[in-house]
Amino acid sequence: MREDDPGTMLAEQVGRLLAERSGAATLRAVERGEWPAALWEALEGLGLPLLLVPEAMGGAGLGWRAAGPVFQALGRHGAPAPMGETILAAALLAAAGIAPPPGPLSLTANGGERVPWGRHVRHVACCDGETVALCDAAGVTWAPGANLAGEPRDSAPPGGVVRSAAPVPERFGGEAAAAALALLRACQMAGALAAALDLAVEHAGTRRQFGRPIGRFQAVQQQLAVLAGEAAAAQVAADRACRAADRHGLAGAAFEIGCAKVVAGEAAGAGAAIAHQVLGAIGFTEEHPLHHLTRRLWSWREEAGTERFWAARIGREVQAVGGAALWPFLTARDEDDDTTP
Numbered sequence: 615m616r617e618d619d620p621g622t623m624l625a626e627q628v629g630r631l632l633a634e635r636s637g638a639a640t641l642r643a644v645e646r647g648e649w650p651a652a653l654w655e656a657l658e659g660l661g662l663p664l665l666l667v668p669e670a671m672g673g674a675g676l677g678w679r680a681a682g683p684v685f686q687a688l689g690r691h692g693a694p695a696p697m698g699e700t701i702l703a704a705a706l707l708a709a710a711g712i713a714p715p716p717g718p719l720s721l722t723a724n725g726g727e728r729v730p731w732g733r734h735v736r737h738v739a740c741c742d743g744e745t746v747a748l749c750d751a752a753g754v755t756w757a758p759g760a761n762l763a764g765e766p767r768d769s770a771p772p773g774g775v776v777r778s779a780a781p782v783p784e785r786f787g788g789e790a791a792a793a794a795l796a797l798l799r800a801c802q803m804a805g806a807l808a809a810a811l812d813l814a815v816e817h818a819g820t821r822r823q824f825g826r827p828i829g830r831f832q833a834v835q836q837q838l839a840v841l842a843g844e845a846a847a848a849q850v851a852a853d854r855a856c857r858a859a860d861r862h863g864l865a866g867a868a869f870e871i872g873c874a875k876v877v878a879g880e881a882a883g884a885g886a887a888i889a890h891q892v893l894g895a896i897g898f899t900e901e902h903p904l905h906h907l908t909r910r911l912w913s914w915r916e917e918a919g920t921e922r923f924w925a926a927r928i929g930r931e932v933q934a935v936g937g938a939a940l941w942p943f944l945t946a947r948d949e950d951d952d953t954t955p
Contacts, residue, residue, distance in 0.1 A: 621680030624660070625687040631656055632691035641906045644694050645764030649734050654695045654718065662697055666705035667714060673704070682801050682856035686849070689805030689914075692906050693765075696720055696731035698802065702794045703739035709790075710746045710780035720751070723791035723918075732756050732768030737777070741791035747779035761913040763906070785863035793864045793871050795918035797855055800874040803882045803914050804848040806907045810889040811845045813904050814838060817893050834892060841888040844881035851877035858947065869931055869947070872924035879921045882911040 635653050644650060665681055667673025681701060688698050696718050703721040704714035717736040720729050729738055733756045740747045757769040782790055815838060818829030828834050851874040858870035886908045890897045897904040915921075935943045 619680065619683075620674075620676055621683040624662075624665075624680070625683035627660055628657070628662070628684055628687040629690065631660070632687065632694075636691050636694050638901055638903055638906060640694050641692050641764075642900070645760075647758075647766075650695050654697075657695060657697050663700045663704050663716075663719070664714065665701050667708040671708050671713060673708065678797070678856040678859035679853075682853055685798055685801030686805030686808070686852065689802030689910070690809040692763075692806070692903075692910055693802055696735060698798045699730050699795075700735075702791070702798060703737075706739045706741065706746050706782075706786065706790055706794065707748055709783045709786055712746070712748050712778050712780055715748070721791050721795070723789070723795060728759055728767040728769055729756075731766045732770060733758060733766055739791070740776075741782060743789065744782060745779050746782050746790070748777040750775040750777060761917065763909040763913040765910070765913065784865070786865060789868070790864050792918065793859075793868055796875045796924070797852075797859060797864075797871050799914040799918045800848070800855060800871070800878040801852045803878040803911055804845070804852040806911050806914075807841075807845040807848050807878075807881055807885045810885055810904060810907050810911075811838075811841050813897075813907075814841060814889045814892040817896075828892075837888050837892055841885050841892075844885040844888075848874075848878040848881040848885075862947075869928060872919075872928045875919055875924045876921045876928070879915040882915045886911050 632653075635656060636650075640650055640653065661674060662684065664671075664673035665676055665684065666678070667675070669675035684701075685698055699721060700719040703719035706721060707714045707719075715737050718731065718734060719737050719739060720731050720735045721739040721741065722729055723741055729735075729751075732738070732751060732754070735751050738749045738751045740749045751770075753775070754770045759767045759769055761767050815829070818834055818838060819827050821828050823831075829838070855867060855870040855874035858867035861867070864871075889904055890908065893902075893904055896902055897908075899905060919927075932940060
């Protein structure tokens with residue numbers, strides 16, 4: 615991706631902001647149930663919630679290709695606020711002609727019971743496969759829950775107040791929210807793996823054994839090379855899925871999104887293990903960033919469809935295409951297009 619791409623430039627701003635205002639202490643506070651108000655206001659001030667909203671509705675009018683680096687930047691720093699979910703919810707609402715309200719948002723996919731950050735958001739975009747509805751969240755009696763990383767994953771009784779509803783656009787498809795969440799999680803895992811690689815490389819260059827940095831030992835170098843490969847694979851797959859979503863819509867890009875979720879999920883398991891091998895005991899401590907990144911990698915891997923779920927779906931699509939048409943199908947979808955921002 616070019617350095618002058620809007621997504622790259624915006625991701626750099628997000629990364630600098632999170633590096634200054636987010637860290638292990640912020641992540642621990644969020645896991646205790648605190649709302650990072652100052653951090654949210656700073657992120658909101660960058661205009662992120664309306665990133666995918668058309669200009670005609672007051673948004674930035676950018677595409678998924680521009681959103682991908684932003685999602686990865688959020689993942690690199692542990693995503694200590696529901697900005698990714700807010701961007702997705704605003705995009706789904708705007709696509710249905712519903713003006714996204716201000717403040718933090720979340721979304722549910724096809725009646726999903728656990729709502730990311732439910733207790734902290736003001737509204738939820740509820741998708742049932744045919745319609746998307748803007749539902750109030752402030753007055754809901756939430757049953758608090760959390761994933762392995764301690765991020766809020768709350769449940770609410772059915773029958774909440776619906777402000778407005780509209781059909782899901784055909785380009786988004788009947789599983790728009792599920793596909794969007796899977797794309798977000800794949801991008802977040804790619805970002806977290808890149809951060810884990812940086813931590814491992816830095817540690818290998820400073821930690822000394824037998825009079826020299828451990829990064830000078832061939833066994834450690836080999837492990838770092840494997841970790842770098844896993845991180846690169848996750849990033850390439852996530853970037854490819856974002857481009858496909860711009861070109862084919864969320865519904866048409868389910869194949870690439872599924873591939874990205876599988877690749878990133880497998881890389882998360884292998885990459886986190888290598889990072890901990892390189893860092894040793896210090897990486898397991900609650901004060902170290904790798905501790906929080908690893909729990910998020912494990913959590914995001916299980917959310918929005920596991921590798922088994924998406925692999926089965928990809929397999930069914932490939933079977934439907936048939937062996938003779940598979941290569942043309944793959945190569946046609948892989949045509950690069952630099953016209954999408």
